Amino acid sequence: MTRVLVVDDSALMRRLLGGVLRAGGFEVSFARDGVEALEAIAADPPDVVTMDVQMPRMDGLAALDRIMLEHPVPVVMLSSLTDAGAEATLEALRLGAVDFLPKPAGAASLSIDELAPLLLEKLRAAAGARLRRSHRLTERVRLRAGLPPAPRPAAPALLHAPAQSPIPAGLPDAVPPGDPPGIVLVGCSTGGPPALDALLEPLPANFPWPVVIAQHMPAGFTAALARRLDKNCALAVEEVSRPVRLLPGHAYIGRGDADLILGRRPAGVVAMAAPSAPEHRWHPSADRLVDSALALMPAERLVGVLMTGMGDDGAAAMARLRAAGGHTVAEAEETAVVWGMPGALVRAGGASAVVPLGGIAAALRGWLA
Structure with missing residues (x-):
């Protein structure tokens, strides 16, 4: 028991x-x-x-x-x-x-x-969650040795990752005027905020694709999450509470208790909040985000990233994304707090690559470079 x-x-x-x-x-x-x-x-x-x-x-x-x-x-x-x-x-x-x-x-x-x-x-x-043994390891060692706490760095250190991207190359050349060259679509739940730190902090301010994130959270929490990520990251991070045009060097967090979908306006592709769809259990829904992107632009211009979280939200849509010619990354089991969502993607055969958390940002940087 x-x-x-x-x-x-x-x-x-x-x-x-x-x-x-x-x-x-x-x-x-x-x-x-x-x-x-x-x-x-x-x-x-x-x-x-x-x-x-x-x-x-x-x-x-x-x-x-x-x-x-x-x-x-x-x-x-x-x-x-x-x-x-x-x-x-x-x-x-x-x-x-x-x-x-x-x-x-x-x-x-x-x-x-x-x-x-x-x-x-x-x-x-x-x-049944996996507590990362490396989390705050230095602080634990100093405490047990009777040493004072080490000074906390002004910003979290960047995670080391392989320089070589595991994602296949092959970006499309033709991009409609006003559109971003491509979009990174991220889904996460339990354990997601620290995982988002690890994903976004290594990305440079000139990262060429916008990053759109469905993190399962109640209303009132996602605005605080966006503010914290914006402070810690080189990317400009904001909560999507109104239609906002997608720009390179930016990351967009779906508003809690709503869904996050993509649409098109005369100026280009926008992210917008939508009333949560009852057919989806978790919100903002990663499945609905990915499906809205697939309805808008070629799969070759999309990358899906599914990270730690219970359940299977995002797995079905990202499997469809890969089958249509896009690329998908599942966080590896050894780094996920709960390997529910990425595990479901792997079991569905929908992951182009399975990457430890510390390597996902480097994989994206290497591919898009």
Whole structure:
């Protein structure tokens, strides 16, 4: 039986979450704050932890920081749907949290029923998630040696990757006026924000193709994600909340709880938000993004990249993209936090290349150079 530690200072939330988790087949224990959580994890590490952000004595971010350095276990954060909550969530993902869920607000006893299926699914996926051993390794070593923390670099270091691209060459020559020469289409979910850091940070400001990203997230979180990526990357990164023309050197993040599709305007190809389609389970939908691109331009001018995430969103559409003559990259199993989406693409025979996370940016740079 999967064991979960619920960390929350609210007795009501502990009771509600405990009831949902026990009904879902989990063995549940509790901590009222970060101090109790650290003690419980040190004594008997659970399979997965749910962590509130705002708590007395030691808040969720401070506790998560200590957990990932001292006793790494998969952690799913419960975050409020506010700008501050979104920023805290992204910081938690940077520190090593596997995933997050919006915390029930208002009448928690009513909203917990709506949250329950997703909570159970995310915790099951997180319990089997692969924690990257290299993540914050230097900090862990210094802590165990009794050394002070090393200064944090101003920007994350670029990941090393093979110089040779595994993607076949063969770009089309004729491009309609106003169109970008091609488009990189990215899909990701659980573990996606840190993976997007690794993908986008090595790309130069003059990267010749726009990058369009469907990252599964609720509304309110994608704007904060775009701001953080824009700060850390040479590319200009923005959330798509209105029709925006696709330009080289730019990356576009789909708005949470909507879908991201491509269309054509007189000036060229645009990305735009669309109401989420009920036939797709996850939003922004990677399948719908890729299909909209295929309806707009030749497959030879498209590259699909499917990275870490539970489920199979994007796999079917990217398999169609490859069958039509385009190229696709699946993140390799050894680097994916959850090898659901890229694994589904590989099993469908739709991956032109299977590449570790640290090599995907170099593969794109080498091919388009």
